[in-house]
Amino acid sequence: PAISAVIPAAGVGQRMQADKPKQYLRLHGKTILEHSIKPLFMLDAVKHLYLALSPDDPYFSATGLTDERLIRVDGGAERVNSVLNALQHIDATETPWVLVHDAARPLVRREDIELLITRCMAVGHGGILATPVRDTMKRGSQLVQHTVDRQQLWHALTPQFFPTALLRDCITRALAAGVTITDEASAIEWANEPVLLVEGHSDNLKITRPADLQLAAFYLEQNR
Ligand code: C5P
Numbered sequence: 001p002a003i004s005a006v007i008p009a010a011g012v013g014q015r016m017q018a019d020k021p022k023q024y025l026r027l028h029g030k031t032i033l034e035h036s037i038k039p040l041f042m043l044d045a046v047k048h049l050y051l052a053l054s055p056d057d058p059y060f061s062a063t064g065l066t067d068e069r070l071i072r073v074d075g076g077a078e079r080v081n082s083v084l085n086a087l088q089h090i091d092a093t094e095t096p097w098v099l100v101h102d103a104a105r106p107l108v109r110r111e112d113i114e115l116l117i118t119r120c121m122a123v124g125h126g127g128i129l130a131t132p133v134r135d136t137m138k139r140g141s142q143l144v145q146h147t148v149d150r151q152q153l154w155h156a157l158t159p160q161f162f163p164t165a166l167l168r169d170c171i172t173r174a175l176a177a178g179v180t181i182t183d184e185a186s187a188i189e190w191a192n193e194p195v196l197l198v199e200g201h202s203d204n205l206k207i208t209r210p211a212d213l214q215l216a217a218f219y220l221e222q223n224r
Pocket residue numbers: 007008009010011012013023052075076077078079080082083102103104105206207208
């Protein structure tokens with residue numbers, strides 16, 4: 001299918017305690033943003049990449065990222081607002097499908113993205129990359145209320161892949177209804193539309209805290 005990619009990259013990355021947003025920290029000589037975008041660029045089906053940046057972002061121009069498929073758009077207050085703003089720029093007739101991928105996930109593999117697309121095309125609806133939870137899961141605040149059955153628990157990763165018009169519509173309606181949306185799938189689920197779980201590699205981590213950068217560097221050095 002013809003696909004647009006959306007890369008929300010307008011966050012400030014407070015938990016990283018760094019001097020700049022985490023997507024601009026360097027990993028093996030390149031910014032995290034460049035690592036995260038690269039596998040999307042490699043896919044011929046991806047016709048346009050909409051990069052949501054803070055309107056006063058002073059770092060992007062220094063990355064040297066230029067490509068005729070790259071379109072810069074303004075980010076919003078929360079991740080979901082950044083994604084929605086990018087979606088509003090997309091012509092859903094030209095690219096009926098959209099891949100949304102966090103700028104802070106530099107380790108995603110091209111093969112996982114291709115698997116996600118293939119599996120979704122086979123069932124005819126959207127889906128997400130995910131990995132099964134490994135630890136025993138507890139619910140509670142001070143004391144454990146109970147152990148949650150982890151058989152059916154997954155970590156939601158990105159990319160997430162959906163029909164462009166459906167995703168735009170579901171996010172718009174879910175936001176209007178006051179629903180908290182932390183990933184694209186939450187808006188689709190809210191509208192009772194199906195979301196396929198596609199198991200991806202668990203090293204597709206989101207850079208969040210300082211130690212994640214070291215872990216990502218380690219994974220990159222492995223012959224993955
Ligand atoms: O902060 P968090 O790790 O959840 O951010 C996930 C992704 O969403 C990051 O790539 C970040 O730059 C992006 N984001 C955004 N607009 C915001 C907040 C986060 O594009 N307002």
